[in-house]
Amino acid sequence: xxxxxxxxxxxxxxxxxxxxxxxxxxxxxxxxxxxxxxxxxxxxxxxxxxxxxxxxxxxxxxxxxxxxxxxxxxxxxxxxxxxxxxxxxxxxxxxxxxxxxxxxxxxxxxxxxxxxxxxxxxxxxxxxxxxxxxxxxxxxxxxxxxxxxxxxxxxxxxxxxxxxxxxxxxxxxxxxxxxxxxxxxxxxxxxxxxxxxxxxxxxxxxxxxxxxxxxxxxxxxxxxxxxxxxxxxxxxxxxxxxxxxxxxxxxxxxxxxxxxxxxxxxxxxxxxxxxxxxxxxxxxxxxxxxxxxxxxxxxxxxxxxxxxxxxxxxxxxxxxxxxxxxxxxxxxxxxxxxxxxxxxxxxxxxxxxxxxxxxxxxxxxxxxxxxxxxxxxxxxxxxxxxxxxxxxxxxxxxxxxxxxxxxxxxxxxxxxxxxxxxxxxxxxxxxxxxxxxxxxxxxxxxxxxxxxxxxxxxxxxxxxxxxxxxxxxxxxxxxxxxxxxxxxxxxxxxxxxxxxxxxxxxxxxxxxxxxxxxxxxxxxxxxxxxxxxxxxxxxxxxxxxxxxxxxxxxxxxxxxxxxxxxxxxxxxxxxxxxxxxxxxxxxxxxxxxxxxxxxxxxxxxxxxxxxxxxxxxxx
Amino acid sequence: xxxxxxxxxxxxxxxxxxxxxxxxxxxxxxxxxxxxxxxxxxxxxxxxxxxxxxxxxxxxxxxxxxxxxxxxxxxxxxxxxxxxxxxxxxxxxxxxxx
Numbered sequence: 001x002x003x004x005x006x007x008x009x010x011x012x013x014x015x016x017x018x019x020x021x022x023x024x025x026x027x028x029x030x031x032x033x034x035x036x037x038x039x040x041x042x043x044x045x046x047x048x049x050x051x052x053x054x055x056x057x058x059x060x061x062x063x064x065x066x067x068x069x070x071x072x073x074x075x076x077x078x079x080x081x082x083x084x085x086x087x088x089x090x091x092x093x094x095x096x097x098x099x100x101x102x103x104x105x106x107x108x109x110x111x112x113x114x115x116x117x118x119x120x121x122x123x124x125x126x127x128x129x130x131x132x133x134x135x136x137x138x139x140x141x142x143x144x145x146x147x148x149x150x151x152x153x154x155x156x157x158x159x160x161x162x163x164x165x166x167x168x169x170x171x172x173x174x175x176x177x178x179x180x181x182x183x184x185x186x187x188x189x190x191x192x193x194x195x196x197x198x199x200x201x202x203x204x205x206x207x208x209x210x211x212x213x214x215x216x217x218x219x220x221x222x223x224x225x226x227x228x229x230x231x232x233x234x235x236x237x238x239x240x241x242x243x244x245x246x247x248x249x250x251x252x253x254x255x256x257x258x259x260x261x262x263x264x265x266x267x268x269x270x271x272x273x274x275x276x277x278x279x280x281x282x283x284x285x286x287x288x289x290x291x292x293x294x295x296x297x298x299x300x301x302x303x304x305x306x307x308x309x310x311x312x313x314x315x316x317x318x319x320x321x322x323x324x325x326x327x328x329x330x331x332x333x334x335x336x337x338x339x340x341x342x343x344x345x346x347x348x349x350x351x352x353x354x355x356x357x358x359x360x361x362x363x364x365x366x367x368x369x370x371x372x373x374x375x376x377x378x379x380x381x382x383x384x385x386x387x388x389x390x391x392x393x394x395x396x397x398x399x400x401x402x403x404x405x406x407x408x409x410x411x412x413x414x415x416x417x418x419x420x421x422x423x424x425x426x427x428x429x430x431x432x433x434x435x436x437x438x439x440x441x442x443x444x445x446x447x448x449x450x451x452x453x454x455x456x457x458x459x460x461x462x463x464x465x466x467x468x469x470x471x472x473x474x475x476x477x478x479x480x481x482x483x484x485x486x487x488x489x490x491x492x493x494x495x496x497x498x499x500x501x502x503x504x505x506x507x508x509x510x511x512x513x514x515x516x517x518x519x520x521x522x523x524x525x526x527x528x529x530x531x532x533x534x535x536x537x538x539x540x541x542x543x544x545x546x547x548x549x550x551x552x553x554x555x556x557x558x559x560x561x562x563x564x565x566x567x568x569x570x571x572x573x574x575x576x577x578x579x580x581x582x583x584x585x586x587x588x589x590x591x592x593x594x595x596x597x598x599x600x601x602x603x604x605x606x607x608x609x610x611x612x613x614x615x616x617x618x619x
Numbered sequence: 620x621x622x623x624x625x626x627x628x629x630x631x632x633x634x635x636x637x638x639x640x641x642x643x644x645x646x647x648x649x650x651x652x653x654x655x656x657x658x659x660x661x662x663x664x665x666x667x668x669x670x671x672x673x674x675x676x677x678x679x680x681x682x683x684x685x686x687x688x689x690x691x692x693x694x695x696x697x698x699x700x701x702x703x704x705x706x707x708x709x710x711x712x713x714x715x716x717x
Contacts, residue, residue: 239712240631248631249631249712249714251630251631252630252631252711252712252714253714255630255631255686255709255711255714256684256691256711256713256714257691258714442684442686442691442713443684443713443714444714465682465713465714469681475681475682476681477681477694477695478693478694478695479684479691479713480691480693481693570689571686571689571690571691572691573690575691
């Protein structure tokens with residue numbers, strides 16, 4: 001009898017929505033080693049099964065939901081899963097992760113992943129439990145928001161809150177908003193590049209995984225316990241997240257000129273201390289709502305204790321939501337960020353794209369490009385949070401001129417309006433928008449550059465800064481040195497993408513070394529850091545091949561005019577990342593093994609990564 | 620030659636680094652540079668500067684940034700930038716979040 005493959009359940013579920021049937025496929029060890037877990041298997045399916053000409057809303061697009069080899073193990077925060085698809089913001093690939101419970105429950109129900117193809121004739125949801133996948137009617141769920149969908153599904157299945165994990169699309173995904181997210185477990189999101197819109201195009205309202213009794217086979221449980229504690233210690237030492245959540249860095253971002261303030265019209269936000277994580281957790285009532293087996297427990301529910309939203313209870317805004325619904329829209333009321341965070345998540349929108357789109361619309365309003373007639377009565381003055389709440393609903397329903405316009409995302413909206421307003425929008429020329437910072441500020445140039453050159457539909461090397469020193473590479477010494485920025489992004493690329501393959505929350509395991517030790521303890525593969533990086537680079541390069549096939553022009557690896565502009569005030573005033581952009585990009589290409597002029601992976605790179613069969617001239 | 624009064628703040632450190640005041644006024648010699656200031660502060664027992672200065676490299680640790688009067692100052696300029704009376708120096712970690 002063959003030994004079991006450690007770290008995997010060994011099964012994928014292939015769901016043909018057009019035919020209404022499910023087939024199982026064994027996951028072989030050779031495949032699992034080449035394409036690791038979450039992001040790896042997703043990239044493989046995209047590259048092999050989605051040919052050029054298949055658009056994001058085509059039934060032949062794939063939506064791949066995969067756990068990683070650590071998902072569902074004793075590793076803290078191992079409920080994470082990955083979503084891979086061709087997304088509507090860029091019409092290129094995306095890999096996007098969500099935390100919570102789904103990744104763990106998927107495995108405990110017997111599967112490493114789901115591959116969704118086709119389009120259902122009627123709306124359905126998928127119920128994954130006890131080693132099988134049921135396709136069930138979802139007509140009764142239509143129009144419900146993400147919270148209501150969770151409640152209704154649990155009621156229908158007769159299950160309690162932690163008996164299953166429900167990830168669904170809200171109205172935004174049903175209505176084809178280009179930046180619709182997949183939302184579950186009360187506020188966790190896979191949000192990038194419109195993965196929720198793809199799910200909606202397939203007429204899948206929700207995916208539901210039962211808690212399940214199955215255990216992930218682990219090679220060395222004792223070593224895993226030790227490595228997990230190392231991850232835990234690294235997480236506690238990582239910035240102020242352990243104490244204050246991701247909002248703990250809010251004021252330091254303000255001091256760096258890296259908060260997004262009123263759509264980058266200024267880089268100064270004096271009210272930052274009244275809106276940071278420290279204030280939020282000190283003033284408001286807070287209770288923990290941890291993810292699967294998480295001892296970090298940075299996820300909280302809060303009740304507002306003062307101000308206009310006193311008594312409002314919602315999930316604690318993460319940094320991204322604090323920035324989105326605070327400085328970016330000119331709001332200085334912390335309670336309102338709690339209200340808008342819940343609104344965005346219930347509607348099933350990506351908070352980053354939504355806030356860039358709405359911030360841009362507000363700038364258009366205060367500068368007279370949009371009249372009250374254009375906004376159909378909404379006063380979009382900076383800080384009008386109730387108008388923002390109303391506008392979010394209109395976007396999710398594609399209601400009215402402005403709701404429908406902004407549902408396309410800020411790049412398309414701004415190009416449609418044209419004139420000066422076209423230059424005020426913040427996005428990458430590929431079509432998606434950055435996360436919620438002013439990346440022109442101190443310490444965030446790597447993320448600006450990474451956002452523009454990555455192949456993942458979001459960042460690939462940076463996250464909460466960039467940490468080459470974690471893997472013994474030289475650190476970023478001068479945060480405004482163009483050459484250093486391209487160096488660290490190129491040389492650190494691969495490590496974070498490997499992390500994205502594993503099925504663990506980044507906040508619970510921010511350091512690549514103990515995380516790799518967990519991976520080795522689970523699988524028994526004894527990989528080095530070099531092996532891990534190679535696996536990550538294989539994913540990135542595979543996605544690049546996919547993107548090039550699907551029409552990606554590397555000339556679009558640039559920021560929009562406003563995104564790449566020079567700050568007019570604040571600590572980073574006058575700093576200009578674009579003055580050496582072409583040199584930076586060529587340097588990045590070289591470090592990644594791409595042709596420095598065309599950005600196409602070289603034959604040598606493809607051979608090194610075992611991707612020769614996918615070479616552009618091998619098609 | 621009289622010294623210079625410099626306002627110094629260490630912002631946004633985790634609470635386990637709360638081993639000294641967040642803000643203080645430092646007196647440095649005339650002609651002192653930013654690096655001189657940091658080294659002087661690092662010698663104060665229990666001071667926050669000892670948490671942010673890397674003695675081997677003679678500069679800030681990579682994970683920290685510094686502004687002088689509200690503008691970023693590159694680390695390579697620390698040893699040539701001379702402090703003036705009432706200058707304001709702020710040191711904080713490369714911001715996490717998001």
